[in-house]
Amino acid sequence: MVLQTQFAQIRDRSLYIDDVDAMDLVKKYGTPLYVMSEGHIRHQLNELKTKFLDKYDHVLPLFASKSFSCLEIYRITSEFGIGIDCVSAGEISIALKAGFDPHKIYFxxxxxxxxxxxxxxxxxxxxxxxxxxxxxxxxxxxxxxxxxxxxxxxxxxxxxxxxxxxxxxxxxxxxxxxxxxxxxxxxxxxxxxxxxxxxxxxxxxxxxxxxxxxxxxxxxxxxxxxxxxxxxxxxxxxxxxxxxxxxxxxxxxxxxxxxxxxxxxxxxxxxxxxxxxxxxxxxxxxxxxxxGRYVVGNAGITLYTVGSVKDIPDVRTYMSVDGGMTDNIRTALYDAQYDGIIVNKAYERRDTKVTVAGKICESADIVVKEIMLPYPEPGDIFAQFSTGAYHYSMSSNYNQLPKPAVVFTYQGKSKLVIRRQTFDDLIAFDVQEDYQ
Ligand SMILES: Cc1ncc(COP(=O)(O)O)c(C=O)c1O
Known part of the structure; x- marks a missing residue:
C-alpha cells in the first residue's frame, strides 16, 4: 500500500491528512468526500516555483487547471507567482473570480x-x-x-x-x-x-x-x-x-x-x-x-462509506461504496489503478482481494479494480488514494447523484471548499415552460 504524500499518515489507528483524522472528517462532512491536502498542493506548487521559476531566467510554470478547477485552487496558485492553463471560458471565469491575473492565463x-x-x-x-x-x-x-x-x-x-x-x-x-x-x-x-x-x-x-x-x-x-x-x-x-x-x-x-x-x-x-x-x-x-496532475494528484483522498459486500465464490468479493464513476471516472475511462485502505481497519491484515464498486447502474462502475483489504463490512470507511487530479473536475450527476463536497486540510485543520450538492441542486436548471 502506498500513501503517495508525506502529508498523510496512518497512525493512532486511523488515517491522518495534514494531521486531521479522516474519521473526524467523515463525521463532520459525510461521505463520499473529496479531501484535498493543501499541504501537498502548496508543496508541489513550491516545487514549481523554486525548482523552475526561481531557478532559470525567463521561464514560467503553469498549473494545468483542468486537473482540478475551483476558486480556492486558483487563489492558492496565484500566491506562487506562476500561471495557469485553462481550456474553457468556464475555467477562465472561475480563475478570474478568484482574482487570478488574466495575463498569466494561457488559453x-x-x-x-x-x-x-x-x-x-x-x-x-x-x-x-x-x-x-x-x-x-x-x-x-x-x-x-x-x-x-x-x-x-x-x-x-x-x-x-x-x-x-x-x-x-x-x-x-x-x-x-x-x-x-x-x-x-x-x-x-x-x-x-x-x-x-x-x-x-x-x-x-x-x-x-x-x-x-x-x-x-x-x-x-x-x-x-x-x-x-x-x-x-x-x-x-x-x-x-x-x-x-x-x-x-x-x-x-x-x-x-x-x-x-x-x-x-x-x-x-x-x-x-x-x-x-x-x-x-x-x-x-x-x-x-x-x-496538472503533478500538482494535485497525490493531494486527493476520497472517503467512501462501504455498503453491500458480495462474495462470488471462486470469482471475487465486491465491496460497493456510496459513490462511483460519478466522482471517479478514471477507472472506467482509463483503466486506472489505485491504492487505498479501510480507515477503521488500518491495522488489520489485508488478506482479501476486493473489487471496489460504485453504486451506479453500469458494470463499468468500478472504483478500484483489485485491491487487498481486510475483509470489508457495511459501514467501513474506504479511503482511495491519489484522487486529486481529474476526479472532482470530471465528476458528473449520472443517476442523479449529488456531487460530493470538497474539503481542504492544512496544518491540523479542515475547511469546506465546495459544498455537497443537494437534491435541489439536481433540478436547479430544470424549467417548466409551455410550448410556444
Ligand atoms: C495541453 C495540456 N497541457 C497540460 C496538461 C496537463 O496534463 P497532466 O495533468 O497530466 O500534467 C494537459 C492534460 O490534458 C493538456 O492537455
Whole structure:
C-alpha cells in the first residue's frame, strides 16, 4: 500500500491528512468526500516555483487547471507567482473570480468557441495556444473587436507516442490536437499568424500526453521542437521566442508507478533547448511547462462509506461504496489503478482481494479494480488514494447523484471548499415552460 504524500499518515489507528483524522472528517462532512491536502498542493506548487521559476531566467510554470478547477485552487496558485492553463471560458471565469491575473492565463483547447474567445479577450486574457486555422481567424476577429494584441504559441504535433493510456496520448500523429508538421501545415499556420494584424507569434507548444514516465519521450519531443524552431526560422525568417513543453508528468497511483523527478524532466528540457539555440547563436527562448496532475494528484483522498459486500465464490468479493464513476471516472475511462485502505481497519491484515464498486447502474462502475483489504463490512470507511487530479473536475450527476463536497486540510485543520450538492441542486436548471 502506498500513501503517495508525506502529508498523510496512518497512525493512532486511523488515517491522518495534514494531521486531521479522516474519521473526524467523515463525521463532520459525510461521505463520499473529496479531501484535498493543501499541504501537498502548496508543496508541489513550491516545487514549481523554486525548482523552475526561481531557478532559470525567463521561464514560467503553469498549473494545468483542468486537473482540478475551483476558486480556492486558483487563489492558492496565484500566491506562487506562476500561471495557469485553462481550456474553457468556464475555467477562465472561475480563475478570474478568484482574482487570478488574466495575463498569466494561457488559453488552450482544440475547439475554442467564438463566444469563449470573445469572453477571454474581453477579459484581458492575452495568451492563446492556437490549435487550428479556424481559431486563427476567430482570434484575429475578436482581438480586432477589442483592439488588443494576442500573444500566440502554436500547438504542433511532435508525433511522439507517450502517456499512460491511449485516451491520454496527445502527441502522436493521429490526434485531434494541434497542427500537424506534415506537409508544412504548421508553417502555414505560423505564416497566417505572422500576417495577422492583432496576433503576435511567440512560439510553439507541445503536450505529448499524460501520466508519462518515459524521460526519453520528453527528450525526443524537445529535440523535435528545436528542429521545428530551426525550420520556422529557415523557412519563414521568424524566431521562436517561446517554447511551451507541456505537462503530463506521471505520478504514483500504486507502487508499480515510478515517477520521474520534476527537475530531471525540466533540466533535460532546458538543456536540449539551450544546446539547440546555442548551436545557432540564438538567445534562449522563454520556456513554459504545464503540469496538472503533478500538482494535485497525490493531494486527493476520497472517503467512501462501504455498503453491500458480495462474495462470488471462486470469482471475487465486491465491496460497493456510496459513490462511483460519478466522482471517479478514471477507472472506467482509463483503466486506472489505485491504492487505498479501510480507515477503521488500518491495522488489520489485508488478506482479501476486493473489487471496489460504485453504486451506479453500469458494470463499468468500478472504483478500484483489485485491491487487498481486510475483509470489508457495511459501514467501513474506504479511503482511495491519489484522487486529486481529474476526479472532482470530471465528476458528473449520472443517476442523479449529488456531487460530493470538497474539503481542504492544512496544518491540523479542515475547511469546506465546495459544498455537497443537494437534491435541489439536481433540478436547479430544470424549467417548466409551455410550448410556444
Ligand atoms: C495541453 C495540456 N497541457 C497540460 C496538461 C496537463 O496534463 P497532466 O495533468 O497530466 O500534467 C494537459 C492534460 O490534458 C493538456 O492537455
Amino acid at each position: 488552450h483547447g482544440n475547439n475554442k468557441l467564438p463566444s469563449e474567445i470573445d469572453y477571454a479577450i474581453a477579459h484581458d486574457v492575452d495568451h492563446f495556444v492556437i490549435d487550428n486555422f479556424y481559431e486563427i481567424e476567430l482570434v484575429e476577429k475578436y482581438a480586432k473587436k477589442y483592439d488588443k494584441t494576442i500573444y500566440a504559441t502554436v500547438r504542433v504535433v511532435p508525433e511522439i507516442k507517450a502517456g499512460g493510456h491511449g485516451y491520454i496520448q496527445t502527441g502522436h500523429k493521429d490526434t485531434k490536437f494541434g497542427f500537424s508538421a506534415r506537409n508544412g501545415i504548421y508553417l502555414k499556420a505560423i505564416q497566417q499568424i505572422v500576417d495577422s494584424a492583432h496576433i503576435e507569434f511567440e512560439g510553439i507548444h507541445c503536450h505529448i500526453g499524460s501520466q508519462v514516465f518515459d524521460l526519453y519521450a520528453y527528450i525526443s519531443a524537445m529535440h523535435r521542437f528545436v528542429r521545428f524552431a530551426y525550420e520556422i526560422y529557415d523557412q519563414l525568417g521568424v524566431m521562436v521566442k517561446v517554447i511551451n513543453a507541456g505537462g503530463g508528468y506521471g505520478i504514483a497511483y500504486t507502487k508499480k508507478d515510478e515517477p520521474l523527478e520534476f527537475e530531471t524532466i525540466t533540466s533535460e528540457i532546458m538543456n536540449i533547448i539551450k544546446d539547440g539555440y546555442d548551436k545557432r547563436g540564438w538567445d534562449m527562448p522563454m520556456v513554459l511547462v504545464e503540469p
